[in-house]
Amino acid sequence: MVYVSGAPGAVTVSLTVNGKPQTLSVAPSTTVLDLLRERLHLTGTKKGCDQGQCGACTVLIDGRRVNSCLQLAVMNDGREITTIEGLGAPGGLHPMQEAFVAHDAFQCGYCTPGQICSAVALLKEGRARTRAEIRELMSGNLCRCGAYTNIVDAVEAVMGAGASQEAAE
């Protein structure tokens, strides 16, 4: 087993970010959040508390939602990361992004990328059926503006659309 030193650039990591392979030299202490924002300039992912308490930095790693501020980049070597930029873009928004717009599910927008990544994972997990369950399973994403009611509306709308699509198929 080989130790790499703590110096900047001491270790090379290869990741797939939004479908694109990336190889970068980082320090062992570099978080996935800082790698995304500072090295790849994917600033859609937000730094809120940087302590795993607010959810603004939520991304999908191998399809699972996690707080990117608590993930060391070096430990995620070989993994696939999806950020808000990878979900959709103007002209081709993800249904969850469209629902957030339609339901006015934000005010300042700072928590929104994390909320949307989290909500996309929530639907994939399939554990929420009711508004109470959506609220409980979205509680890792704080919204200081208090847009929670509309956030739940947006998530519920996409969930309902998915359910009726399944029923039709």
Place this chain on the structure above:
Amino acid sequence: MMNFSYARAESVGEAIAAVSGDPHARYIAGGTNLVDLMKYDVERPGRLVDITRLPLREIAATAGGGIRIGALVPNSDLAYDARVERDYPLLASAILAGASAQLRNAATTGGNLLQRTRCYYFYDVGAPCNKRAPGSGCGAIGGVNRIHAILGASESCIATHPSDMCVALAALEAVVHVAGPGGERTIAFEDFHRLPGDRPEADNTLRHGELITAVELPAPRFGPHHTYLKLRDRLSYAFALVSVAAGLELEGDTIRDARVALGGVAHKPWRVPEAETLLRGQKPSREAFGAAAERLLQGARGQGDNDFKIELARRAVVRALEQAAAATPQRQSDKSIN
């Protein structure tokens, strides 16, 4: 965050050799608490040994009718495992009462046992804390102590253990499997975490270099008669002020055996076997549950801000035992308590 060197272990033996040979080395898995503490400079390891690629991710049936949970099974996978949902719903419920979906995805079974207190003074490197800096004093005693211990505290530390999952594991009488430089051993759950005494820097009885490899549960006992009741300052994504894991073995309407563990009140999940003995042979009733609660809380002492916890815990035990007896476990998405 202090700089640290990093290596990825390819085998359990390699990981143990790397950490046991270096007093400043630490294992890292989910990192949800360790990385957080490193950002605060509360934890300052010189080396991290990444164990996430080790083959410790299975949930396997045991010969005794229980299960053996690999140390790297994420909290979310454990809570949603079909066998755990069916046979150990108390464990599933306690896990889902804690943290957030994101944190549960990253946090591991072994790591959950090793999370550190959320005492404000422990986290504040400018404050005295005997747990973080032995001998520096305790800021919480005589300070702001709403979240602190009412049972088993000492003159050096009144911190509480933050885990929900561990409260259920205490009630389920789990066994912790450990591998270390001296070989493998098992630790009964009640012997895993310790009270602070005059050595609050030690949260548990692991020796340096020892690695949790699995957590084993005995065969399920409580059927539908269980609950995890968690009381906190906000309705989700907050640590417990008081929590109760309760399980009853009923024969007709008589209690054959009981297990009750409290969270948020002590340096470890709090169990009092005598309180459980009091319930044996009784019919479920508020009086019987009240007597058990009194025994569980015998010797409880408030620190000022947390005095309310004593009565809160007493009532929570009674309510949890009522829920367990009625087979109406608390649902974690349901914010009313019945």
